[in-house]
Amino acid sequence: MESVVSAVHISNLTFRYPGNDAASFTDMNLQVNKGDRFGLFGPNGAGKTTLMNIMTGLIKADGGTVALNGVKVDGHKFRVNHMFGFVPQDFSLYQELSPKENLEFFGAWYGLDRQTIKQRTDELLTVMDLQDVRNKQVQLFSGGMKRRVNLAIGVIHNPSIIFLDEPTVGVDVQTRHAIVNYLLELNSKGTTLIYTSHQLSEAQDLCNQVAMMDQGKIVAHDSLDNLLHAHEQEDLEALFLNLTGKKFRDDV
Amino acid sequence: MxxxxxxxxxxxxxxxxxxxxxxxxxxxxxxxxxxxxxxxxxxxxELMNKNKLVLLVANQDTGKLSPQLIQSIDKIGMFRVKELAKGSDANALKTKLQAKEAELAVLIPKDFTARVSERAQASANKALKSFGMEGDSLKAAKGSTDPINMYYNPVLQEQIRLSVDGALRSALQLVESRETLRDLYLAINDKPLPDTLEREMLSSKTQIKQVSTSRSGDRLIPxxxxxxxxxxxxxxxxxxxxxxxxxxxxxxxxxxxxxxxxxxxxxxxxxxxxxxxxxxxxxxxxxxxxxxxxxxxxxxxxxxxxxxxxxxxxxxxxxxxxxxxxxxxxxxxxxxxxxxxxxxxxxxxxxxxxxxxxxxxxxxxxxxxxxxxxxxxxxxxxxxxxxxxxxxxxxxxxxxxxxxxxxxxxxxxxxxxxxxxxxxxxx
Incomplete structure (x- = not known):
């Protein structure tokens, strides 16, 4: 019963974007165990975001199954959506609102009660060092502060799985350090992290499991140590180039 | 929820x-x-509901009928009649309209009374002839009256212009009818038409009652x-x-x-x-x-x-x-x-x-x-x-x-x- 113990279980996944074979999947299988810090890497257009969107139910697969904590994503939207938090690359929040107001609103949409919303809002504003600006509009914030609000929203309901799409892009070293440390702290309490980024040095610090994607296929999946050893590479960046090549992959 | x-x-x-x-x-x-x-x-x-349109009148006629016409126009209630000095002509009216002193003006031609009287007499004689009462009074009309020119500001809405035209016709018709009636009476009775009879004959017997179709029955003025x-x-x-x-x-x-x-x-x-x-x-x-x-x-x-x-x-x-x-x-x-x-x-x-x-x-x-x-x-x-x-x-x-x-x-x-x-x- 693998699906019972897996945080994410993907079997025979098929998906095709009309007119874009590069971002299509055929019979893809993937398993992420509970408590893993799973990194999904690949060049632009490899299908990382598409796969993450399928895992979070934003896109419907053409075939196969995706299950989070043993519950199929398709057909159990509300049950599954309680389980995970989503931290998108864009600042998907209300810039006209303060961090406190954003957290209150998204907390309600995650189904938290009034007391829990208040308590978690307070905790997260402290953890993210936003207490002093709790009532200021987010649109006045720096990129790093917005990233912290964006992350706080994704974790307000204490999810068991967090999907992170480039959570530290465009931030300074201090903010990146704080975010990575916070994610490691959450993971130490049992939260599964599903992470994608082009910041490979950061990924090396954060991830214990790695999957490399290229042209809609998972070309390697193992623990970071095993992959480095198997491919005789010193770091994740070297491994990335070894597995996906040096050719530009930008697509129009 | x-x-x-x-x-x-x-x-x-x-x-x-x-x-x-x-x-x-x-x-x-x-x-x-x-x-x-x-x-x-x-x-x-307000122009339509409350204010009266200013109507300039240049009267070149010296007879008795043009004052009656001006009085009839005034009685309509639609206009504030301003009569220009005797001798004013079309150019004077145009100048005043262009100076925005009014939106409308009327020029009464100099032979207005003479021509209307002739036409009234001719009409009366036609009527007498049809009664079989031909006599000395039978005269032929010389011709039609010179037109009464109405001058207007080109920006004036057509609806207003048409209603003014209708009002002027109504006033003119009253003057002409009265004159015809007087001639006819004089020819038959050899004495002038009494005022009371004239008023009775010329006033409309059928009343127009204004009924609003508002659902509440009120007469709502837009x-x-x-x-x-x-x-x-x-x-x-x-x-x-x-x-x-x-x-x-x-x-x-x-x-x-x-x-x-x-x-x-x-x-x-x-x-x-x-x-x-x-x-x-x-x-x-x-x-x-x-x-x-x-x-x-x-x-x-x-x-x-x-x-x-x-x-x-x-x-x-x-x-x-x-x-x-x-x-x-x-x-x-x-x-x-x-x-x-x-x-x-x-x-x-x-x-x-x-x-x-x-x-x-x-x-x-x-x-x-x-x-x-x-x-x-x-x-x-x-x-x-x-x-x-x-x-x-x-x-x-x-x-x-x-x-x-x-x-x-x-x-x-x-x-x-x-x-x-x-x-x-x-x-």
Whole structure:
């Protein structure tokens, strides 16, 4: 019963974007165990975001199954959506609102009660060092502060799985350090992290499991140590180039 | 569900209150619009309802009939007659019209009395001949009278010009009929027609009773406020597209919609919240504009807005109008890719829908294929319902035929919005 113990279980996944074979999947299988810090890497257009969107139910697969904590994503939207938090690359929040107001609103949409919303809002504003600006509009914030609000929203309901799409892009070293440390702290309490980024040095610090994607296929999946050893590479960046090549992959 | 809806409403209210430009567009602009347009149109209504048109008269005739004609024109009650000095000619009239001293002028030709008398005598003689009473008095008319020239300012509305023409004809006919009658009486009786008999014979025996078709039975005199306040209130409500359409686009572009989709809450909660909040805004707009009409307009010298007797009907029509406006704005927001698109399309489309809907030109003057098009403008059904209440003294039951198509259009907009959101994978 693998699906019972897996945080994410993907079997025979098929998906095709009309007119874009590069971002299509055929019979893809993937398993992420509970408590893993799973990194999904690949060049632009490899299908990382598409796969993450399928895992979070934003896109419907053409075939196969995706299950989070043993519950199929398709057909159990509300049950599954309680389980995970989503931290998108864009600042998907209300810039006209303060961090406190954003957290209150998204907390309600995650189904938290009034007391829990208040308590978690307070905790997260402290953890993210936003207490002093709790009532200021987010649109006045720096990129790093917005990233912290964006992350706080994704974790307000204490999810068991967090999907992170480039959570530290465009931030300074201090903010990146704080975010990575916070994610490691959450993971130490049992939260599964599903992470994608082009910041490979950061990924090396954060991830214990790695999957490399290229042209809609998972070309390697193992623990970071095993992959480095198997491919005789010193770091994740070297491994990335070894597995996906040096050719530009930008697509129009 | 109610808890989530409450938090969503709070979120939408906060965003709305921080959109200063949006509030300005939603409240201040319509207020300015309704005050300015009503003030301008009020002068037209006053011209028709209260003020008399100034009519300049240059009388070149020296006979007895031209003063009678001027007196008859004066008695019509439509004009304030200003007679120019003796000897004034057409050029003098034109100069005064061009100097905006009046919009209309009449030139009575110098042989007016002589020609009218001749024609009256000729008519009387024809009548005597037909009675078999031919005598010395039988004379032939020399010819037709020189025309009475009516000069007018070219900007004068054709309707006004035609009614002035009709009024002048009526006055002229009275003078000519009186003269014919006097000649006829004199020929038969060898003595002048007594005044009492003349009055009795010339006065109309059939009375015209003016009956208003207002449902309340009142004789409502149309004024600029009764017409403009409902029309521009509807316009203002639909102009919410500038604020709400942009808000929907911002949420789409920022990715908030996508994030909400990953949450265990139905997006319908978000749509209901937006509709409740912005419906509240439209209600506030209506309250402000109607209040201005009732209390501020009289202070400004404009006619006060008379609120319909069926207050509940007015509230229901206003709610349904607001709901339709909000549904339209959300629909525009969903289909627009940028805020500029939503604002540009929203504004232009509302002006077009207002034009074909009868807010700018009454829909009864529209003809041909445009007549069919009128029915597709939600603003048409809104204004018809409001006019029914404000101008015809109708009750809610009387406007149901306007309300049903309005609800139909609103539900269609809602359905299109949900389908579009699903197709765009936003919910």
């Amino acid at each position: 109610m808890f989530k809806l409450w938090y969503t409403i709070i979120k939408d209210v906060r965003i709305l209150l921080r959109d200063k430009v949006g509030i300005l567009m939603a409240i201040i602009m319509p207020v300015i619009l309704v005050v300015v347009v009503t003030s301008i149109q009020n002068s037209t209504f 004024n600029a406020s009764q017409h403009n306040v409902p029309a521009w209130t509807i316009f203002a409500m639909f102009f919410i597209v500038m604020s709400l359409g942009g808000s929907v686009v911002r949420e789409k572009v920022s990715g908030s919609f996508i994030r909400l989709k990953t949450m265990p809450t139905n997006f319908i909660v978000g749509l209901i919240s937006k509709q409740i909040v912005y419906l509240g805004v439209t209600m506030f707009q209506a309250l402000v504009i109607f209040s201005l009409g009732v209390w501020l307009f009289p202070v400004m010298g404009l006619p006060a807005l008379n609120i319909p007797s069926d207050i509940l009907g007015l509230i229901l029509v206003t709610i349904l109008t607001g709901w339709c406006a909000v549904s339209y704005a959300i629909c525009v927001g969903v289909f627009s890719k940028t805020q500029e698109q939503a604002n540009g399309f929203g504004a232009v489309s509302i002006v077009i829908l207002a034009a074909i809907g009868g807010l700018m030109v009454p829909s009864y003057v529209v003809s041909g294929p445009m007549k069919l098009l009128v029915n597709f403008s939600p603003l048409h059904w809104c204004i018809e319902a409001y006019y029914n209440l404000f101008l015809e003294g109708g009750r809610f039951a009387d406007v149901i035929s306007n309300i049903i198509p309005l609800i139909g259009i609103t539900l269609l907009l809602q359905a299109v919005t949900v389908i579009a959101l699903k197709r765009k994978n936003l919910i």
